Amino acid sequence: xxxxxxxxRHLIKEKRETATLKCYxxxxxxxxxxYQQGPGQDPQFLISFYEKMQSxxxxxxxxFSAQQFSDYHSELNMSSLELGDSxxxxxxxxxxxxxxxxxxxxxEGSRLxxx
Amino acid sequence: xxxxxxxxxxxxxxxxAPVELKCNYSYSGSPELFWYVQYxxxxxxxxxxxxxxxxxxxxxxxxxxGETSFHLxxxxxxxxxxxMYYCALLAASGAGSYQLTFGKGTKLSVIP
Numbered sequence: 001x002x003x004x005x006x007x008x009r010h011l012i013k014e015k016r017e018t019a020t021l022k023c024y025x026x027x028x029x030x031x032x033x034x035y036q037q038g039p040g041q042d043p044q045f046l047i048s049f050y051e052k053m054q055s056x057x058x059x060x061x062x063x064f065s066a067q068q069f070s071d072y073h074s075e076l077n078m079s080s081l082e083l084g085d086s087x088x089x090x091x092x093x094x095x096x097x098x099x100x101x102x103x104x105x106x107x108e109g110s111r112l113x114x115x
Numbered sequence: 116x117x118x119x120x121x122x123x124x125x126x127x128x129x130x131x132a133p134v135e136l137k138c139n140y141s142y143s144g145s146p147e148l149f150w151y152v153q154y155x156x157x158x159x160x161x162x163x164x165x166x167x168x169x170x171x172x173x174x175x176x177x178x179x180x181g182e183t184s185f186h187l188x189x190x191x192x193x194x195x196x197x198x199m200y201y202c203a204l205l206a207a208s209g210a211g212s213y214q215l216t217f218g219k220g221t222k223l224s225v226i227p
Contacts, residue, residue, distance in 0.1 A: 003158070033215075040124075042201065042219040043159070056214055090159065103149075104215060106159040 002026055004107035006091050012113045013081050021076040021110045025093030031055070032074040033104060034066060035090040043090055049074055081114045088112075117142040117206040119218035127224045128192050136187040136221045138176075138202030147205040148185040150176055151217070154198045162187075162200070172196070192225045199223075 005024040013019050025032050031050045035043035036059075045058035049068035060066070063081075068074045072093075078085060088111050092104035118141040128134055140146055150162040163171045165178040165185060176187045185202060202218040 035217075042217040045214055045216070048214075058214070092159075103161045103164070104159075108158045 004091055004093050004105055006089075006107035006110050008110055009108065010111050010113075012115065014115050015081055015083065017081050017114075018077065018079045019081060019112060020078070021089050021091075021112070023074045023076070023091030023093075023107060025072050025074070025091075026105055029093035029095050029105070030072060031094050032068055032072065033092040033094075034060075034074070034076050035092065037088045037090060037109070038084075039087070041087075046076070078112075081112075083114050086112060086114045117204050117216050119202050119204050119216055121200075121202055121218035121221050123221045124219070125222045125224065127226060129226050130194055131191050134187075134189045134192045134196070134223065134225075136200050136202075136223065138185045138187065138218060140183050140185065140202075140204050142204055142206055144206065146178070146180075146183075146185075148176075148178055149203045149205065149215075150174070150185075150187050151201040151203055152198050153201070153220075159201070192223075194225050194227055197223055197225045 007022045033048040034046040037043045046060040047066050048056045052068045064078050066076045088109040090106050090109045092106045094104050120139045148165045151159050152162045153159045174189045176185050178185050199220045199222050201220045204216045
């Protein structure tokens with residue numbers, strides 16, 4: 001079965017550079033979530049989208065922005081990168097109708113390293 | 116605001132021994148709790164949820180509202196159970212949205 005696809009798997013950037021992470025949800029999933037997991041940390045919710053509109057916002061820095069496109073894929077844009085942005089970025093998807101079941105389907109993550 | 120606490124970062128047990136991964140939560144509403152598992156180099160995946168009261172891979176978890184706990188248990192640990200386990204709480208975040216809050220995770224290591 002198709003899973004959540006994230007691209008790239010690994011990314012190395014330098015301070016003050018920009019980075020873009022992409023997420024392709026499971027077909028027919030209309031809701032996308034972004035999580036950030038620092039080394040040895042729990043996944044922290046960043047932002048979510050439903051039907052191309054932002055539905056919820058967590059601890060996402062102002063330097064970051066995200067959007068969901070008409071094909072439901074989502075992109076997380078990160079600018080003025082800092083060393084502390086080095087983390088594993090997870091994308092997860094679900095269908096809105098199943099929202100209160102709590103089950104998110106996660107991608108394998110994009111590992112960003114900022115040097 | 117909701118909070119999920121997993122007091123143990125690492126738990127090592129011998130194969131065949133019982134396992135209990137602790138999870139406590141803080142939430143003013145009616146909680147919905149889950150356990151997610153992350154095997155080595157794999158994605159996070161749902162293990163079980165309290166509302167279904169099921170046993171998955173021999174694991175069970177009972178929601179204890181009095182103690183605000185949702186501990187994960189297995190009577191006999193297997194080597195393939197070695198993984199990171201995250202307790203998670205689903206909470207309404209307003210405007211019809213729900214947010215899943217994770218604990219910091221417990222790494223379970225089963226020694227052969």
